[in-house]
Amino acid sequence: MKVxxxxxxxxxxxxxxxxxxxxxxAASTDxxxxxxxxxxxxxxGAHVVAPENSVEAIKWAGLLGYGFVEIDIQTTKDGHYVLxxxxxxxxxxxxxxxxxxxxxxxxxxxxxxxxxGTKTNYKVPTLSEALEAAHKYDVGVNFDGSKGDWNDKQFVxxxxxxxxxxxxxxxxxxxxxxxxxxxxxxxxxxxxxxxFLGNALKNVDKDIEELKxxxxxxxxxxxxxxxxxxxxxxxxxxxxxxxxxVNSAETYTKAIKLQPRLIETDVIVPGGADKLKTxxxxxxxxxxxxxxxxxxxxxxxxxxxxxxxxxxxxxxxVKHMNGFKKIIEHQKNKELIPEYVNNILEVNANKIINxxx
Numbered sequence: 001m002k003v004x005x006x007x008x009x010x011x012x013x014x015x016x017x018x019x020x021x022x023x024x025x026a027a028s029t030d031x032x033x034x035x036x037x038x039x040x041x042x043x044x045g046a047h048v049v050a051p052e053n054s055v056e057a058i059k060w061a062g063l064l065g066y067g068f069v070e071i072d073i074q075t076t077k078d079g080h081y082v083l084x085x086x087x088x089x090x091x092x093x094x095x096x097x098x099x100x101x102x103x104x105x106x107x108x109x110x111x112x113x114x115x116x117g118t119k120t121n122y123k124v125p126t127l128s129e130a131l132e133a134a135h136k137y138d139v140g141v142n143f144d145g146s147k148g149d150w151n152d153k154q155f156v157x158x159x160x161x162x163x164x165x166x167x168x169x170x171x172x173x174x175x176x177x178x179x180x181x182x183x184x185x186x187x188x189x190x191x192x193x194x195x196f197l198g199n200a201l202k203n204v205d206k207d208i209e210e211l212k213x214x215x216x217x218x219x220x221x222x223x224x225x226x227x228x229x230x231x232x233x234x235x236x237x238x239x240x241x242x243x244x245x246v247n248s249a250e251t252y253t254k255a256i257k258l259q260p261r262l263i264e265t266d267v268i269v270p271g272g273a274d275k276l277k278t279x280x281x282x283x284x285x286x287x288x289x290x291x292x293x294x295x296x297x298x299x300x301x302x303x304x305x306x307x308x309x310x311x312x313x314x315x316x317x318v319k320h321m322n323g324f325k326k327i328i329e330h331q332k333n334k335e336l337i338p339e340y341v342n343n344i345l346e347v348n349a350n351k352i353i354n355x356x357x
Contacts, residue, residue, distance in 0.1 A: 032067075032140055032171050033193060033218065033240055038256065039067025041142060041264040043244070044085060048269055048344050049282040051092060051112040053083035055125045055133045062137025064278065065270035068262055069134060070142040073127055073159060080104040081127035081158060085147070094119055114288055115340040127159065131166035141168050142242075142264070145176040150185060160189060173218055173242075179210075186214055195220040195242060200230035208237045218242050218261065223251045231258040249350030267347045272355075273305035273321075276348050283341060294336040297327060298345070305352070314356040321353045 042048075045057025046064055053072060061069045072085040076099060090096045095110030104126070112122040125133075134141050141163070149155045163169040173193035176182035182194055193216040198207040200221045211217040219234045220242040234241050240261035246252050247267050255263045269275050277299050284295035301324045308316040325346060332342040 038260055039262055040268060040270050041068035041070060041262045042066040043070045043264050043266045045069045048267060049279050051114055051120055051122055053085060054112055054122045055129055056122050058130055058133040059137050062139045064275050066139055068140040068142050070144055070264060071130060072144045072147045074099045074147050076104045076107060077101055078103045082107060083125050083130050093124060116338045127162050131162055131168050135167045141172040143172060143174045145174055150176060150181050156185060175220060190215050193218060200226035204230045204233050211239055223255055249347055249354050252351055253354050267344050268351060269348050272309045272352055273302040277302035289337050291336045294331050301327060317356040318353050321349050325349050
């Protein structure tokens with residue numbers, strides 16, 4: 001009898017432990033927040049090569065080596081959840097009108113446009129489509145809480161269920177700058193990683209105190225609102241940092257020195273000349289760079305730079321990247337590449353030069 005009772009007790013403990021452990025694991029963050037490496041986060045997806053907030057931009061974030069994507073969520077007239085930054089679809093699609101006044105079918109009937117306003121073959125994605133792509137291409141998700149009604153539990157529950165179903169909930173965080181909404185969200189989902197737009201130059205101590213209230217948090221601040229001293233305080237508080245508005249070679253160099261967990265950008269491409277070449281190929285395939293000759297010239301030069309990077313011949317890398325900058329300037333003047341593509345290529349050329357100088 002004693003043996004049976006003992007076996008039954010052990011079984012109960014095992015079942016309880018297993019159930020509790022599964023529940024905690026499903027709701028808590030994975031190792032991404034404990035990792036000490038710095039990764040790039042693509043603001044609205046990798047719209048260096050695809051329309052912002054598109055499945056294609058999320059896919060290419062993974063292919064190019066970004067660690068995270070930032071997305072914006074809104075609801076349609078008929079209650080579907082879609083990715084869209086603006087209140088209207090005017091800027092990013094061939095259509096017009098407010099998201100809340102259009103059905104999903106109506107929004108899907110239009111095509112997304114690139115940074116120049118040129119029509120593409122891509123459609124506005126639903127939240128589920130976007131999150132499935134994030135999981136498939138292994139990128140984390142930064143949920144921007146400035147769009148949509150995050151004070152509505154039904155709205156929040158749908159997003160959380162979709163994230164869990166897609167397998168990205170434990171590889172995500174939520175930017176909620178409204179304190180009341182953030183605290184309510186935290187009460188609903190206490191294991192989710194939260195943050196807000198802080199100012200490390202003015203309020204680092206106060207911000208750290210606020211973030212320490214939560215089970216899981218990350219410090220979000222603009223690259224313009226942090227310095228080495230503030231970064232050190234955040235690190236000593238055992239909180240990781242998420243820097244945004246990193247859109248130049250200079251701000252990228254500053255960001256790297258601060259050793260944040262995430263660097264959010266619109267234009268910086270991960271890696272060196274190889275990834276930049278891949279970006280050029282993608283832009284040509286999508287017709288953004290229409291001139292075959294221009295694309296070939298860019299790719300040829302980047303192949304040479306990649307060769308010198310592998311050999312760690314810094315002087316030749318710098319010399320050839322300066323030559324690359326002259327090429328893109330010439331192509332821009334000849335209107336062979338759009339101005340925004342020229343900006344992307346120039347910023348990343350400067351990033352590579354800064355690294356090897």
